[in-house]
Amino acid sequence: MPLLDATLAAFGLLFAGDAALWRIVWVSLKTSVAGLLLAAPPAVVLGYLVASHRFRGRRLVIWLTQASLSLPTVLIGLLLYLMLSRQGPLGSLHWLFSQSGIVAGQCLIAIPVLLAFTLAAVQAADPRYAETAIGHGASPWRTMTTVLYEVRFGVMAAVISGFGRVISEVGCALMVGGNIAGETRTITTAIALETSKGEFAQGIALGIVLVAVALAMNGALMLVQGDAHSARGRP
Numbered sequence: 001m002p003l004l005d006a007t008l009a010a011f012g013l014l015f016a017g018d019a020a021l022w023r024i025v026w027v028s029l030k031t032s033v034a035g036l037l038l039a040a041p042p043a044v045v046l047g048y049l050v051a052s053h054r055f056r057g058r059r060l061v062i063w064l065t066q067a068s069l070s071l072p073t074v075l076i077g078l079l080l081y082l083m084l085s086r087q088g089p090l091g092s093l094h095w096l097f098s099q100s101g102i103v104a105g106q107c108l109i110a111i112p113v114l115l116a117f118t119l120a121a122v123q124a125a126d127p128r129y130a131e132t133a134i135g136h137g138a139s140p141w142r143t144m145t146t147v148l149y150e151v152r153f154g155v156m157a158a159v160i161s162g163f164g165r166v167i168s169e170v171g172c173a174l175m176v177g178g179n180i181a182g183e184t185r186t187i188t189t190a191i192a193l194e195t196s197k198g199e200f201a202q203g204i205a206l207g208i209v210l211v212a213v214a215l216a217m218n219g220a221l222m223l224v225q226g227d228a229h230s231a232r233g234r235p
Helices: 003-015 019-052 058-068 073-084 099-124 128-135 140-150 152-168 171-177 187-196 200-231
Strands: none
Touching: 003 200, 019 058, 019 099, 019 140, 019 152, 019 187, 019 200, 058 099, 073 099, 073 171, 099 152, 099 171, 128 140, 140 152, 152 187, 152 200, 171 187, 187 200
16 A cells, blocks of 8 residues: 555544544553553652662662663563463463553553653752751651652653653563453554554554654643743743
8 A cells, every 4th residue: 555545544544533443542541551650659759769868789779770771671571471471470360461461561661761760850959959848847758749849840751751661662562462452452562463464554543643642742741841931930
């Protein structure tokens, strides 16, 4: 199918409300958001703790965190597959080839991104934020929330980057989810399948949705940052 015809057919699928296509989009968004929501609280808290405390092995933790950003998602999928398989230690959960398994994989993929970005944001923050909070008698929890609020745009960037990584990955979702139609088929696994079959229209349509989601997320962050700068009198 020529590129122009495939593109026109892709827009036809989008505007016609193709049920199979939008089911794929829903599964992808559902599993990505769920994995991100599970990963965000512990990753953000751990990123703050590593950035704000000095302890033995801290540099090793930071190095491992930064190195984990380049960890192939297919490797995470392989390890999770072995854990969730019938002979694996988590086989009793029966999460293999299910949305729960995909959510677990997305959570593991998002944690390094959220951790590394939060750690960098807190390290770059003015240390007087924490010193002022402590000087006013704030508890450790209150001090942490104060610092995280001051670096909230960095944390928001971490969340958006984490979301972009999980919704666009294909290796883990394919291995753990199995690409089952209507159940575990995500945007990226569907694109890979349709391309291998020579059916480009649905793949292009799903690619358009993926790009639209990425643009919307980053556009929302830019709007929030712009409003904050305007409130502070910055251009």
